[in-house]
Amino acid sequence: MKQTNRPQFIRSLLVSWILILHASLAPAQPNDKPRPNVLFIAVDDLRPELGCYGATPVKTPHIDRLAAQGTRFERAYCQVPVCGASRASLMTGIWPTATRFRNFDAFAEKDAPNSTTLPQTFREAGYVTLSNGKIFHHPEDTEARSWSEPAWWPKDPKAPTLGLDSETNRRLSRNQRGRIFEAPAVPDDAYPDGKTALKTIEDLRRLKQAGQPFFLGCGFVKPHMPFYAPKKYWDLYERDRIQLAANRGRPSNAPAQLKGSQEFQQYHLADFDENSEEFHRMMRHGYYACTSYVDKLIGDVLAELERLDLAKNTIVVLWGDHGWHLGEHNFWGKHNTMHLSLRVPLVIKVPGRKPASTRALVESSDIFPTLCALAGIKVPETVQGRAFTRIFDQPGIVFRESAYSRFVLGDAIVTENFSYTRYADDGAEMLYDLRSDPHENSNVSGHSTYRETVEQMRTLLKQRQDESSRFGTENSPGKTGQTKT
Ligand SMILES: [Ca+2]
Numbered sequence: 128m129k130q131t132n133r134p135q136f137i138r139s140l141l142v143s144w145i146l147i148l149h150a151s152l153a154p155a156q157p158n159d160k161p162r163p164n165v166l167f168i169a170v171d172d173l174r175p176e177l178g179c180y181g182a183t184p185v186k187t188p189h190i191d192r193l194a195a196q197g198t199r200f201e202r203a204y205c206q207v208p209v210c211g212a213s214r215a216s217l218m219t220g221i222w223p224t225a226t227r228f229r230n231f232d233a234f235a236e237k238d239a240p241n242s243t244t245l246p247q248t249f250r251e252a253g254y255v256t257l258s259n260g261k262i263f264h265h266p267e268d269t270e271a272r273s274w275s276e277p278a279w280w281p282k283d284p285k286a287p288t289l290g291l292d293s294e295t296n297r298r299l300s301r302n303q304r305g306r307i308f309e310a311p312a313v314p315d316d317a318y319p320d321g322k323t324a325l326k327t328i329e330d331l332r333r334l335k336q337a338g339q340p341f342f343l344g345c346g347f348v349k350p351h352m353p354f355y356a357p358k359k360y361w362d363l364y365e366r367d368r369i370q371l372a373a374n375r376g377r378p379s380n381a382p383a384q385l386k387g388s389q390e391f392q393q394y395h396l397a398d399f400d401e402n403s404e405e406f407h408r409m410m411r412h413g414y415y416a417c418t419s420y421v422d423k424l425i426g427d428v429l430a431e432l433e434r435l436d437l438a439k440n441t442i443v444v445l446w447g448d449h450g451w452h453l454g455e456h457n458f459w460g461k462h463n464t465m466h467l468s469l470r471v472p473l474v475i476k477v478p479g480r481k482p483a484s485t486r487a488l489v490e491s492s493d494i495f496p497t498l499c500a501l502a503g504i505k506v507p508e509t510v511q512g513r514a515f516t517r518i519f520d521q522p523g524i525v526f527r528e529s530a531y532s533r534f535v536l537g538d539a540i541v542t543e544n545f546s547y548t549r550y551a552d553d554g555a556e557m558l559y560d561l562r563s564d565p566h567e568n569s570n571v572s573g574h575s576t577y578r579e580t581v582e583q584m585r586t587l588l589k590q591r592q593d594e595s596s597r598f599g600t601e602n603s604p605g606k607t608g609q610t611k612t
Contacts (some may be wrong), residue, residue, distance in 0.1 A: 129329075135194075144148040161340070161440055162253075162254075162340040162502055162503065163340070163440055163441065163442050163478065163501060163502055164334075164340055164342070164343070164440060164441040164442070164567070165249065165254075165341070165342045165343070165441070165442045165444065165498055165502070166343050166345065166428070166432060166442070166443045166444070167262070167342065167343065167344045167345070167443050167444045167446070167498075168345045168346075168347070168425060168428070168443070168444060168445045168446070169214070169260075169261060169344065169345070169346040169347070169447075169448060170346075170347050170349075170350075170421055170425075170444055170445070170447050170448075170461070170472075171210065171261055171346070171347060171349065171350070171351040171447075171448060172210075172351040172352075172447070172448065172449070172451050172461065173349045173350060173418065173448075173449075173451070173471075173472055174447065174450040174451040174453075174467065174470070174471070174472065175447070175454070175470060175471065175472040176414075176418065176420075176451075177190050177191065177194075177418070177457050177472055178190070178191040179191040179194035179195070179199055179474070180199070180201075180472065183209070184364065184369070184370070184415065185415050185418050185419065186363050186364075186415075186419050186422070187418060187419065187422040188422065188424060188426070189422045189423065189425050189426030189429065190422050190445060190472075190474065191232075192426075192429075193425070193429060193445060193474055193476060194373060194474045194484075195482055196476050196482055197443065197475055197476030197477065197480075197482060198472050198474070198475050198476070198477070198480065198483045198484065198485060198518065198519055198522065199466040199473075199474050199484040200473035200475070200484075200485055200487075201484055201485060201486045202470070202485075202486050202487065202488050202489070202530075202541075203470065203471050203473035203484055203489050203490070203491070204469045204470055204471065204488070204489070204490050204491070204532055204541055205217075205447075205448060205450070205469055205471050205490075205491050205532060206222055206223050206228065206490060206491050206492055206531070206532055206533075207223050207228055207230075207233075207449070207477035207532060207533060207534060208449040208450065208461040208462060208463065208464065208468040208469055208532065208534050209230055209231045209449065209461055209462060209534065210231055210261075210264045210351075210448055210449070211231040211232055211233040211234070211264035211265065212228040212229060212230055212232065212233035213228075213448040213449050213491065214262070214264050214448055215228050215233045215235040215238060215239070215262055215263070215264070215268065216228045216233075216491060216492060217245070217446075217448075217491040217492060217494060217495065218235055218244045218245050218246070218262075218269070218273075218416075218495070219235050219239050219242035219243075219244055219245075219262060219495070219509070219510070220242075220245070220492050220494075220495035220496060220506075220507075220509070220510030220511060220512045221239050221242055221492065221509060221510070221598050222492055222511050222512075222531060222591075222594070222598070223229060223532075223533050223595065224592070224595050224596050225532075225533075225551065226369035227239060227395070227598075228462050229323065229535060230534075230535060231264065233264075234265055234266050234268045234269075235263070235268050236269050239509070239598070241509060242507075242509045243507040243509060243510075244269050244272065244273045245273075245342075245494075245495045246258070246262075246273040246274060246342050246344065247269065247272045247273045247450060247496065248495075248499060248504060248506075248507055249342040249422060249498075249502070249504065249533060250272075250273070250274070250275060250342070252300045252502070252504045253339075253340065254339070254340045254341055254342045255275045255337065255339050255341045255342070256273060256274050256275050256333060256338070256341070256342040256343075256344075257274060257275060257276055257279070257330055257334075257341065257343050258270075258273070258274050258278035258279065258344040259278075259279045259280075259323050259326045259327045259330065259343070259344060259345050259346065260279070260280060260281065260284070260320070260323035260326075260327075260344075260345060260346035260348065261280075261284070261346035261347065261348050262278065262345075262346040263278070265543075266278045266280050269474045270485055274324065277325055280319075281319035281320075281322040281323055281326075282319070282322075283319065284348050289309065289311045289313055289317055289318070289355070291568075293513035295509070299524055301334070304353065304393045304394045304395075305353055305394065305395060305414070306351050306353065306394065306395045306397055307352060307354060307391065307394035307395060307396055307397070307410075308353060308354040308355070308397070308409065309353070309354075309355050309485070310356065310357075310361040310412045310416070311357070311358060311402055312357065312358045312359075312559065313357050313358075314357065315357060315420070315423065315424065315427075317357065318349075318355060318356070318357070318420075318424070319348060319540070320347045320348055320349050320420065320421060320424055320433035321424060322549065323345065323346065323348075323424075324345070324347075324425075324427050324428055325345060327343065327345040327428050327573035328427065328428060328431045330343060331343070331428070331431050331432060331435055331437065332431075332435065334437075335435045335436075335437060340502075343355075343384070345428060347421045347424060347425075348476075349417035349418070349420055349421045350413075350417035350421065350451075351416045351417075352390065352391060352394060352413075352460075353394055353413075354410075354412075354413025354414060354416060354417050354422075355417070356413075356416045356417045356419075356420040357420065360416040360417070360419045360420040360423070361412065361413075361416040363416065363419050364415050364416065365411055366408055366409070366412045367408075369406065369408050369411050369415070371404060371407045371427055371454060372407070372413070372453060372454040372455040372456075373566075374455050374456060374566050374568050375407070375455070375456065375457050376456065376457065376568075377456055377457070378456060378557075378559075378568050378569060378570050379568065379569045379570065380569065380571075380572075380573060381557060381570050382434070382555035382556070382557065382570070383555075384536060384550045384552070384555055385463060385465075385557065386458075386462075386463060386538065387452060387456065387457065387459060387460070387462070387463070388452075388457030388458065388459060388461055388462035388463070388575060389462075390459070390460050390461075390462070391410075391459045391460060401435050402457075407454045409428045410453065410454065410459060410569065411453050411454065413499040414451070414453055422433070425445070435576055438478070439478055440478055441478065442475065442476065442477050442478070442496065442498065443474075443475070443476040444469065444473075444474075444475050444498070445472065445473070445474040445475075446471065446472070446473055446491070446494065447472045447473075448471070448491075449461045449468060449469065449471060450466075450469055450470045450471060451465045451467065451468070452465070452467050452468065455467055455566065462534060463534060463537065464532060464533070464534055464537045464539035464546075464548045464557075465546075465567055466500040466541065466546050466559070466561070466565075466567055466601055467567075468534075469530070469532045469539065469541060470541075470544075471491065473489070473494075475494075475497075475519075477501060477519055480519045480520070483519070483522040485518050485522035485523070486520065487515070487518050487522070487524055487525060487526040487527070488514060488525075488526060488527040488528075488529065488530050488541065488542070488543070489515050489518070489526060489527065489530070490530045490531065490532075491512075492510075492511055492512030493512040493513055493514065493527075494512070495510055496510050496512050496513060496514040497512075497514045497515050497516055499514070500514040500516045503517060511594070511595070511597075511598060513526075525543075528542060528587065529542045529587050529588075529591060530597065531588075531591040531592075536550045536551045536552050537549070537550050537551075537587055538550075538551065538592060539588075540584065540587055540588050540591060541561075542584075542587070544560065544561055544562050544579040545558060545559065545560060545561060545580060545584060545608050546558075546559045546561060546567065547559075547572075547581070547584035547587075547588065549585070549588060556570075556572040556573075556581065557570045557572055558570060558571050558572035558577055558579070558581055559571070
């Protein structure tokens with residue numbers, strides 16, 4: 128008897144020991160409070176042109192309501208103004224360099240193979256982690272280690288044409304990406320984003336039943352072009368009354384490297400002349416309609432979170448992956464280091480914290496360690512961003528001296544008063560004084576009055592570039608070892 132029972136006894140001892148070890152490694156929970164869930168809502172190409180950011184005709188009542196309950200970040204900046212790189216950087220908390228997270232084709236898996244991702248960190252801490260729609264730009268990026276289940280995407284998210292007649296279709300045969308706008312009278316769930324909202328709502332019900340803490344990603348693809356939204360959202364705006372950008376010319380003294388994105392040229396512009404006021408008005412109308420459509424879907428998801436009584440213990444993040452030009456400087460979209468391309472909407476609702484707004488500078492890379500801190504989870508050593516949890520209690524503090532972003536050849540920092548870019552090819556510079564020139568109409572980098580400021584910006588930028596390059600050298604697993612939580 129004794130001999131046959133011994134292996135069982137040893138095994139049960141071992142199992143107990145593993146469970147105890149697991150429990151002791153699990154993050155301490157003050158007062159045994161349940162660990163907070165995270166609902167991470169990513170919106171593609173959404174600039175902070177939302178009701179809660181003031182002075183805009185864009186109707187976003189649901190996001191405004193969330194902002195009124197949470198902390199609204201007035202000065203949040205992306206690391207890279209393009210989908211793939213911005214998302215890979217946020218999801219790893221790692222800054223870009225000239226060779227890492229450079230453009231749309233960036234993969235966390237490929238560009239930072241030794242990193243631990245945000246959802247992976249939560250998963251390894253015992254969370255269920257789910258991804259619906261566009262969270263990573265590439266669905267397969269780090270999928271196996273990030274998510275408890277395969278990342279879910281609606282079918283055909285990029286070209287969901289619903290409203291084209293045969294004549295238009297014939298004309299579109301010359302252009303793979305299809306017409307730039309459509310406004311069919313269809314229900315919300317006819318388009319992929321509506322399906323992403325429904326899947327997220329189903330998941331919330333499932334997660335409520337399961338009772339395990341969760342990190343739930345919900346990524347919408349609008350207002351990214353093409354501007355396809357149900358007609359009722361277009362009908363919220365009268366096109367004739369839409370104001371155009373006041374500054375449709377190039378900034379004075381801008382170097383030749385500064386260009387607008389050519390992405391819109393990949394769509395069929397119907398009968399519009401891209402230099403006409405009618406085109407500017409249509410583009411704004413489409414962007415506004417798609418923003419209101421996504422706002423409604425966000426409202427549906429948040430309503431379910433409340434209905435299920437999960438809101439009281441769920442941190443909600445609303446984030447846009449980069450900014451967007453709506454005709455300013457005659458630019459459409461992202462792909463440069465102008466303030467409008469770098470500044471993103473960011474609202475974080477933390478249960479139990481007072482509503483606030485803050486002008487503290489924060490970066491997308493700071494979101495990863497902030498969420499870890501709020502959930503009591505150890506931040507992986509590879510993360511370069513910094514937790515800004517203090518801001519929730521003291522929204523008036525100064526958190527960062529600069530936000531660092533880059534795009535292809537341009538390295539940029541934004542400080543309290545200035546935005547500065549340096550191009551790697553010939554050293555051309557841009558400096559905008561955000562106090563006197565918030566819309567960046569005049570590059571003053573060559574102006575004698577700003578000589579000292581330019582020197583300071585060069586030094587600050589160099590520091591940020593050096594810090595960014597540190598990952599992969601001092602911080603690499605080979606030298607210091609990598610800590611996973
Ligand atoms: Ca994007």
